[in-house]
Amino acid sequence: MIKMVRLVSTLVVITSAAWLTACSNKPMTKEVPVAKVDPAIVAAGKAIATGRSKGNCLACHMIEEGESPGNIGPPLIAMKARFPDKAKLRAQIWDATAVNPESAMVPFGRLQVLSDDEIDKVVEYIWTL
Amino acid sequence: MDPVEPMQTQLLTATGRETMKKLLISLAVLLITAVSAQAGPEEDRMAFIKYYKSKFPNVPMEEYANGAYAIDPVGRENWEAIEEFPPYEPFIDRGQVMWETPFANGKGYKDCFPDGPVIAHHYPHWDKKQKMVMTLPLALNQCREANGEKPLKYKKGPINNILSYIAFQSRGQVVNVKVPMDDPDAVAAYEDGKKFYFTRRGQLNFSCASCHVQNTGLKVRTEILSPSVGHVTHWPTYRSKVDWSTVGTLHRRFTGCNKNIRAKPMKAQGPEYRNLEYFLSYLSNGLELNGPGARK
Amino acid sequence: MSLLDKHSIRQSENLERTMKSVQRWVAAAIVIGLMVGSTALLAGEMKVDAATASEAIAQAEAAQKKADSVNGEWRDTGKFIKNAKKAAEAGDYAKAIRLAKKAESEGNLGYQQAVSQSELKIPSYFKAMYQ
Structure with missing residues (x-):
């Protein structure tokens, strides 16, 4: 019985924490270090990144196995080596013009093309490339 | 006292004055060139040509009238095959009928445009009387309205027929847009078009320049981004993409571009797009008109 | 005990008292703030x-x-x-x-x-x- 209560309360704490993170509208949500990434999140990120209506990363970037990619931006390869700091990769996707005002990259977060949650998922996916 | 002394002083002051004058003149010249280097239409056009020449050193100037096909050998092959049986041909024929058929009052386009139908190269131009950029579609509708006819829609439909006929008849004429520099309103209209061109807009935050200058020659998905020199020579244009499959106007194309970057498009033939057309057309000065065009 | 020492003791006593009252006030403010905030939030969402x-x-x-x-x-x-x-x-x-x-x-x-x-x-x- 006590075990059950503990389990339920832990679950409640976790879900409410997740809910809070998802709801906070801050542009730079701090990444919670996670040992291994849920493959479901990576898959969701891939769907957003490669789909035409959402991230549409392929419009400008080559991605391995991605069909008809553009070449305006650099190919998305060796991302962990290029962005050892995941937060920097997230910041680049959120608003590339913050670092380089003349960047042609869409400010996906700043101009609300993607939600914070969607960007988190895309970051997880891109980081696997 | 040395009698020569006053003479010398005088001479000195004279040379001093001369130097002063020269200095002032050169300063003024410097100022003028500094200002004009930023603004003048001819300086803009030369800057665009210089930019594209450095990007595509092997593309001859006259090729720019062919848009992306000047820099896209694969697309070009496809395009040349399409041009063997031009999809815009029926529209030219319908346009000729329009040109020759009188309005209800007995007059016709011929009365409004006595030099016609070879008139496409006279547009766009600065209309001093109406204090605005006059485009060919607008002039055609002003002719219609002056004769009691309803104006035609500016993006789709029959306006494209008469524009196709005029464009076809005007093939080989040279783009020669003038901005009367002594008319501040004309200069302001040109500058307004230039400002539009370089302004980022829409949720995707692109300016015309983001794609057609910064990234010309690169691909969005499979499409090669065209240079802006040559953008205006081939209108109206038959586009084979599904939601066109017909001939459309330049302002319809502007609308499509703005929608692609998720900006609310401006009104076709409104001041913003007409001024943009003015700026963009000036960049193509010296190129031959080759409309109607065929594109993907 | 010198006068100076007495003075400093009184001073530290004073400080302690002030600190306590500040703490009390801060705690009260937090509680009130939370109450007001959460009601506002609830109201806003409801x-x-x-x-x-x-x-x-x-x-x-x-x-x-x-x-x-x-x-x-x-x-x-x-x-x-x-x-x-x-x-x-x-x-x-x-x-x-x-x-x-x-x-x-x-x-x-x-x-x-x-x-x-x-x-x-x-x-x-x-x-x-x-x-």
Whole structure:
């Protein structure tokens, strides 16, 4: 019985924490270090990144196995080596013009093309490339 | 006292004055060139040509009238095959009928445009009387309205027929847009078009320049981004993409571009797009008109 | 014990007392703040009614108008407002408010985007061509 209560309360704490993170509208949500990434999140990120209506990363970037990619931006390869700091990769996707005002990259977060949650998922996916 | 002394002083002051004058003149010249280097239409056009020449050193100037096909050998092959049986041909024929058929009052386009139908190269131009950029579609509708006819829609439909006929008849004429520099309103209209061109807009935050200058020659998905020199020579244009499959106007194309970057498009033939057309057309000065065009 | 020592003791006693009262006040403020804040939050989330929806739509329309006044309106802002109105008419106030908020924030962003570029600035990748 006590075990059950503990389990339920832990679950409640976790879900409410997740809910809070998802709801906070801050542009730079701090990444919670996670040992291994849920493959479901990576898959969701891939769907957003490669789909035409959402991230549409392929419009400008080559991605391995991605069909008809553009070449305006650099190919998305060796991302962990290029962005050892995941937060920097997230910041680049959120608003590339913050670092380089003349960047042609869409400010996906700043101009609300993607939600914070969607960007988190895309970051997880891109980081696997 | 040395009698020569006053003479010398005088001479000195004279040379001093001369130097002063020269200095002032050169300063003024410097100022003028500094200002004009930023603004003048001819300086803009030369800057665009210089930019594209450095990007595509092997593309001859006259090729720019062919848009992306000047820099896209694969697309070009496809395009040349399409041009063997031009999809815009029926529209030219319908346009000729329009040109020759009188309005209800007995007059016709011929009365409004006595030099016609070879008139496409006279547009766009600065209309001093109406204090605005006059485009060919607008002039055609002003002719219609002056004769009691309803104006035609500016993006789709029959306006494209008469524009196709005029464009076809005007093939080989040279783009020669003038901005009367002594008319501040004309200069302001040109500058307004230039400002539009370089302004980022829409949720995707692109300016015309983001794609057609910064990234010309690169691909969005499979499409090669065209240079802006040559953008205006081939209108109206038959586009084979599904939601066109017909001939459309330049302002319809502007609308499509703005929608692609998720900006609310401006009104076709409104001041913003007409001024943009003015700026963009000036960049193509010296190129031959080759409309109607065929594109993907 | 010297006078000086007595003085410092009194001083530290005073300090302690002040600290305690400050602590009490801060704690009270936090509790009150939390209460007020959470009620406000609850109220804000609970008010999903026709009045809130129409207020949100009015704010969205104002933001859209502001963006349009500087030619900075985005493509879908009008569509969101239209759909918000439809949802409100159908009684789906939550949807109406969500869409209206989205439209309002687009209007604000579009306005900022245009205003931040009110002066023509030739980008550096092209500026060099004028020399």
